[in-house]
């Protein structure tokens with residue numbers, strides 16, 4: 037049966053479930069983009085790897101008391117999720133300095149952040165996802181101050197849990213990006229995906245980069261490092 041395509045993003049397609057009005061089907065694509073879509077490529081197998089990794093991580097979070105939109109994995113590239121209205125914020129959590137913050141604030145690479153930094157970016161491709169402050173986030177969304185604090189607290193809890201999970205597979209969670217949405221009951225829940233596209237993951241012993249930076253920086257093979265993350269997660273979880 038033909039599903040209704042609701043939205044196509046850079047990394048996923050979003051379909052309406054034909055069985056349940058409150059469910060969506062996410063289909064993970066093989067496309068990789070960087071620098072706001074300026075750099076593009078296709079990697080056979082990327083969609084499957086991110087779907088598998090994201091499914092494992094959402095399940096592991098649920099087992100540890102953190103709810104998300106994830107319902108179940110359907111096949112190698114799709115998953116069923118709760119329908120949410122995505123809040124147009126990219127919530128970035130940083131444990132170790134790298135990436136945009138090192139340039140923006142001249143912070144030396146690998147400086148630790150304790151406690152972790154939480155940053156908000158406005159999810160808007162035309163504007164290039166600019167960094168915004170709390171007041172701007174409240175102005176640009178329909179969130180209250182309390183809602184925004186709840187999101188930031190959730191992001192910190194997710195950071196603790198994900199840091200522990202990745203530590204069990206010998207990986208340091210350097211930084212990552214989360215998105216939240218409002219489900220049909222009006223609750224704010226974790227949405228989107230958690231994968232090497234949206235996290236920086238460094239091997240604890242060698243500091244090897246096991247995430248999309250190998251594509252952003254052209255320093256390695258994306259599929260090889262994503263497979264490494266999936267294999268380690270499958271062995272451990």
Ligand code: TMP
Nearest residue numbers: 134135136137211212213233234235236
């Ligand atoms: P940044 O250092 O480039 O700001 O990235 C911070 C984290 O957010 C990093 O783990 C990669 C992730 N990220 C996304 O998931 N999507 C994006 O569009 C960007 C710019 C970063």
